[in-house]
Amino acid sequence: MEVNNTFSPIDIAISGLRAHSKQIEVISSNVTNARTTDVGNGQPYRRLEAIFETDGGGIGGVSIDEILVDMSDFHMIFDPGNPKADEQGYIAMPNVNLPIEMMNLTIATRAYQANAAVLKRYQQMVETTLELLK
Secondary structure (H helix, E strand, O other): OOOOOOOOHHHHHHHHHHHHHHHHHHHHHHHHOOOOOOOOOOOOOOOEEEEEEEOOOOOOOEEEEEEEEOOOOOEEEEOOOOOOOOOOOEEEEOOOOHHHHHHHHHHHHHHHHHHHHHHHHHHHHHHHHHHHHO
């Protein structure tokens, strides 16, 4: 007897829901900390990014492989009156770009909604099949 290791549409949709839910959490963290100039170590908040990977060798769903810290340069703003300003009057701000984060949030939300729609459509198919079998 052969065991079928392929993913069903339900498994794929659920993995997409989980992965995009986590991505939305990461994006929300970025938006929330977009103005955080000190995270406890004297450095501004660094943007996080969720990296996806495929499950099942490319034939299944997706998952979050890892969450990477964006090591790009901090944004510098001129505010000489601020106590955190350097000798030239600049403050290091997080490397979060709000318009990009909002775009990413929209994409992640739409992907989440698409996976939820797959589950709903599958449920409708099962209900229709059960009605036909009555």
